[in-house]
Amino acid sequence: MIKSIEWTEQGSVRLLDQTRLPGEQIYVECRDFVSMAEAIGAMRIRGAPALGVAGAAAMALGAQAIQAGDFEAFYAELATLGERLANVRPTAKNLTWGIEQIKRSALKWKELPLQALKEALVREAKAILEQDIQTNQAIGEHGKALITNGSRILTHCNTGSLATAGYGTALGVIRAAFAEMKRLHVLVDETRPVLQGARLTAWELQQEGIPFTLIADTMAGHFMKQGEVDLVLVGADRIARNGDVANKIGTYTLAVLAKEHGIPFYVAAPRSTIDLSMTNGEAIPLEERCPEEVLQIGGKPIAPEGTKAKNPAFDVTPSRYVSAIITEGGIAYPPYERSFCDLLRS
């Protein structure tokens, strides 16, 4: 299995640099908080669940360098690191979740000597990584019930091993379904501007031997109208209490198209993506990235010099477009607020 992120024996964190894929398979080694934060901001590691794992790892690495006389001073510095990191990618709930897990563990073990506490935080970050893989496998097991043999699945962005510590969310469901029923076909949206579909999902599906076809984002509606899509399956960066889903820009368009064609629209995400503090999707902060991602491809300009571009990295799909949300605890159906209560209690 592809490892997007792992701890080395030397106590550093090794990341597969996703900005270089599929052309080059290059790993970066992060020894401290700053290099992890840079890697997260530059999207060397991306995908909501992977951001949770990377967030926890960044915090654990950051903790090692804190010079403090007592727990209060230590914790204050840790909290500052957490705030800085959360702002690097504000949309994904999982990043905040990973940060908070480490902060909570620190509070839990506040009686430990600081050195022992620092070591415990690394163990916690490693456990979060392992847990993520198991979570994804559970999502896959639940989700495959929604897929029938022969299904033609449209997906967007990357939700596979690369977007998680391993296995994947929406791509994990496809992986689990493919293991049982061999006749699946995936239509992969290239996902401009950062091309996660073309660069990452295509690469993962190729490695797994799952049949797929790449399309430009402009083509999804056409193939739905032609009757060539049976279901849409995507991930999520944050899900509000009412089931509104923030995900990669372009997701909302797919949801509207799916509704227009009577095609089910499914979201796969770990429970850590659900943000009960948000009543609905309107309050979810949407990251606006630099216009160069739109204006250039592979460092080469595609528009005339001086062109202005907008680059919202995410959009919000209102829950009325969402047929079901697949989590590691089971599948949630509308009304989501009630379903989430059941899921989060279990």
Place this chain on the structure above:
Amino acid sequence: MIKSIEWTEQGSVRLLDQTRLPGEQIYVECRDFVSMAEAIGAMRIRGAPALGVAGAAAMALGAQAIQAGDFEAFYAELATLGERLANVRPTAKNLTWGIEQIKRSALKWKELPLQALKEALVREAKAILEQDIQTNQAIGEHGKALITNGSRILTHCNTGSLATAGYGTALGVIRAAFAEMKRLHVLVDETRPVLQGARLTAWELQQEGIPFTLIADTMAGHFMKQGEVDLVLVGADRIARNGDVANKIGTYTLAVLAKEHGIPFYVAAPRSTIDLSMTNGEAIPLEERCPEEVLQIGGKPIAPEGTKAKNPAFDVTPSRYVSAIITEGGIAYPPYERSFCDLLRS
């Protein structure tokens, strides 16, 4: 005004090579049918109305080289050239229209000596070019009535001077509206895979000083939901009798999104785009282009080697999504079959 195509004093046809824009402004000179057909196939010149003009020019150039003893032999060869050319870009009605105009002129002047007939066909091709500019200006004059000052207009692909002999269809309407009301803003879809929006529309709007913002195709739905789009305005490659519109891939998605958000969806096209022989859009042949246009950007691969891609160049928007169709004869409203009868009679 930018000239996408013009006749030289030496009797050749000069094209602005649109595959090189916006990086380089390079002209290619076509002296014969084969070089024109190559330029049309490689999209050095593209856009439905420009294809009509270029088709007529290619036929006129082709006619010069025909060695025939009498009119029947001459006309048979001309018809063969026409068939070859129509297959190079099968979707645009205008290409066939341009071809047919030259064939019809040849029949009309069949009594002329062959040399005089060949000269007459060049004059006819030149007249078609001039006529196209006037047609577009008339489309602009009619269409601007649909635009109010302050409008934020979403457009797709390129429908400007470059897509025509000059002035433009949908972009011609924007140009005409902007000349009167200075507060317009254009949201430009980059239009993958060939990026006509990013490369060509952005370039034209910049030259005209019309304010615009470039977005990736994935973003259109998001901006509509945010209330930042007042109307959608696109061109057309072929319009069926019932008002179904074949246009650049991605147009259908915009039409569905516009309907979902209650935003008017307008099409601007010359009457030569309307194909009364097609009862509806299902019969319109949709060109499938080579997968490399999806798999590469600027010659650089964006997906792993061995990836399969689909590349339909056009889609069909059913007439129920189309609020109005702007032509040089006036604006057609649903039901289109009746409106077209009135328009084509006038």
